[in-house]
Amino acid sequence: MGDISAERRRILQSPPPELVAEAAANPGGSVAVIDPAFIGDPNGYVPGEAVQGVWVVGEDGKLTGEFVENPNYGPPKDDFAKLTGSGHWLGWLADQPAAAVRDSIAGILDEQVAGAVVEWIKILDDPRYLTGGRPHPADPDRMTVTRAGLAVSFALSVTSPGHPRETLQGVFTRVAVGLDQPGHRKDRVWLDLRADLDWAETELRERIYRVGHTPGPGTS
Incomplete structure (x- = not known):
């Protein structure tokens, strides 16, 4: 000191x-x-x-x-509060939604640059959600969820062998369809760097109906 x-x-x-x-x-x-x-x-x-x-x-x-x-000065930490504290149903995502989003983002980056390690991720704004379904056959007041998606804006720090630390911003999108058909569920993820959340929300409305017709995860 x-x-x-x-x-x-x-x-x-x-x-x-x-x-x-x-x-x-x-x-x-x-x-x-x-x-x-x-x-x-x-x-x-x-x-x-x-x-x-x-x-x-x-x-x-x-x-x-x-x-x-600054009393909070120190190594930056993950912050998923805007996702986990939203109160929105995330059961389709995973038992641990924050871990699921983090693992997906880290996996995409590792595919792009082998050995990439995410140091921290912060969710910057309230996520955008989209849920689709049909009336429950036994109770018309209930809905059977058939598909769901979310888009979250983020900032993160990543390191990789032979490269300097990078701070990236963008939007992570994940969509799942076939939620009412065990064994036939399909998921897809997108990582749009430097993207705007409003733009990603518009894309989400189209992407949620494209899953199952296009292959593999996408990045841009």
Whole structure:
């Protein structure tokens, strides 16, 4: 901790030009200090845990000397709360929906680059869902689910042999059909990098009816 404090004192005594510029651009705000050890592209997605803290900026656009530490600073962790806490029925997905999504994404990346290891995944927005079915033969007020799908926007960090760490963003989509026919179920997954969730939701409406007619998992 002493070394960190000494470093901050040094920065205050002689602020680097980029810090001065950031402060001037954020009067009355703050400037975040990001640990490069936890990120890939510093201009891309930055997980909250990678932020060591913030320098407080005065109304005059100058550093006040106050540094507020981030209590959550440390190695980034998975965050699937927006998926698992949605209250939406995910029984078609798996007993552990977060693990199922993580394993699917990790599997796709490993197919693309052998030895790829996902360090963390964060679900960024509320997932989009689509469920189809037909009236239950014995009870018209009930529905027999025949197909289901979801699209989730994500950010993740991945490493692979001979490659630097990468931070990727996009949308993961999974569709399953034949849920009412044990032994005839078909699943398909897509990983659309840099895709927009609204676009993926539109695609989901078409993809949920294409499964069973096109082969294998897809990526783009």
